[in-house]
Amino acid sequence: xxxxxxxxxxxxITYGLYIVTxxxxxxxxxxxxxxxxQVTAEPPRVAISVNKESLTHKLIEKSRVFAAMPxxxxxxxxxxxxxxxxxGRNFDKFAGLSVRRGSLGCPIVQDxxxxxxxxxxxxxxxxxxHTLFIGKVEDGACMISGGVPLTYxxxxxxxxxxxxxxxTHS
Amino acid sequence: xxxxxxxxxxxxITYGLYIVTxxxxxxxxxxxxxxxxQVTAEPPRVAISVNKESLTHKLIEKSRVFAAMPxxxxxxxxxxxxxxxxxGRNFDKFAGLSVRRGSLGCPIVQDxxxxxxxxxxxxxxxxxxHTLFIGKVEDGACMISGGVPLTYxxxxxxxxxxxxxxxTHS
Numbered sequence: 380x381x382x383x384x385x386x387x388x389x390x391x392i393t394y395g396l397y398i399v400t401x402x403x404x405x406x407x408x409x410x411x412x413x414x415x416x417q418v419t420a421e422p423p424r425v426a427i428s429v430n431k432e433s434l435t436h437k438l439i440e441k442s443r444v445f446a447a448m449p450x451x452x453x454x455x456x457x458x459x460x461x462x463x464x465x466x467g468r469n470f471d472k473f474a475g476l477s478v479r480r481g482s483l484g485c486p487i488v489q490d491x492x493x494x495x496x497x498x499x500x501x502x503x504x505x506x507x508x509h510t511l512f513i514g515k516v517e518d519g520a521c522m523i524s525g526g527v528p529l530t531y532x533x534x535x536x537x538x539x540x541x542x543x544x545x546x547t548h549s
Numbered sequence: 550x551x552x553x554x555x556x557x558x559x560x561x562i563t564y565g566l567y568i569v570t571x572x573x574x575x576x577x578x579x580x581x582x583x584x585x586x587q588v589t590a591e592p593p594r595v596a597i598s599v600n601k602e603s604l605t606h607k608l609i610e611k612s613r614v615f616a617a618m619p620x621x622x623x624x625x626x627x628x629x630x631x632x633x634x635x636x637g638r639n640f641d642k643f644a645g646l647s648v649r650r651g652s653l654g655c656p657i658v659q660d661x662x663x664x665x666x667x668x669x670x671x672x673x674x675x676x677x678x679h680t681l682f683i684g685k686v687e688d689g690a691c692m693i694s695g696g697v698p699l700t701y702x703x704x705x706x707x708x709x710x711x712x713x714x715x716x717t718h719s
Binding site (some may be wrong): 383384387388390391392393394395397406415416417418419420421422423424426444449453470475493494495496502507508509511518519520521525526528530531 | 555559561562563564577586587589590591596614619629663665672674677678679681688690691698703704708
């Protein structure tokens with residue numbers, strides 16, 4: 380149990396909202412994360428943290444590739460819910476969406492996304508409940524020029540979504 | 550040399566701005582980072598990425614502790630410049646500021662900061678030009694209730710600071 384004080388200290392970190400996808404042996408999946416961490420500039424490397432229980436974790440672990448797409452500010456709650464609030468084990472999260480295949484094999488979602496990065500995993504770090512996947516950005520581009528990225532704060536205050544329990548196990 | 554396309558893909562990540570401090574054998578230092586990455590919730594663990602050439606890197610490597618403080622939106626450019634644009638090797642970045650000592654020994658800056666986290670490093674990961682320091686949040690609290698955190702976007706668009714070369718070597 381965390382102290383209220385410590386929780387307050389953590390409450391002012393700035394987050395975005397991103398779709399993360401991966402693919403392995405014909406199975407695609409996607410989830411929502413609040414941080415894509417650019418850890419070096421040259422070469423561009425990013426890190427994400429993924430819950431070990433999630434299907435996306437399994438796909439990244441096996442394929443060693445993932446894609447990350449910043450969501451646009453005009454994203455609606457049902458769209459976020461499709462990726463973030465339920466598991467892809469028995470549900471195709473991409474049904475009805477415009478999705479192309481990236482050069483590393485990851486699904487690149489075209490709806491409500493501003494840009495994409497496709498990443499080859501170089502290192503994995505066990506951090507307890509989650510694994511850090513760190514890798515080199517091999518491909519990427521802007522998809523909506525001048526798009527405004529959705530921040531977690533905007534999502535929380537304006538879109539007013541509330542994640543039910545298990546939202547990270549997607 | 551990165552392709553323009555790939556740079557565009559990286560351009561929509563949401564960042565904040567944080568002071569990171571550490572202390573070792575009587576030497577204190579501080580720098581600015583754009584990301585404090587909460588990698589797990591239970592227990593709360595965070596990661597930061599620090600340029601290997603920086604003095605703060607040396608202090609964290611030796612002491613295995615650091616503190617991180619989200620800056621408030623009303624922070625001015627000279628204040629950011631003091632921490633971000635010059636090295637602490639021959640300059641006391643804390644001169645004239647209100648600073649207290651955290652329970653792990655890190656300087657906790659009280660000016661223009663909303664909250665603080667004090668972190669004990671558990672793992673270090675070599676990611677090339679930088680080291681990832683990953684650790685457990687051992688202490689933390691809010692210092693300005695209802696404070697608005699400074700995002701990198703606000704800094705860039707409103708405070709209009711431009712970091713000179715070597716800004717990350719602080």
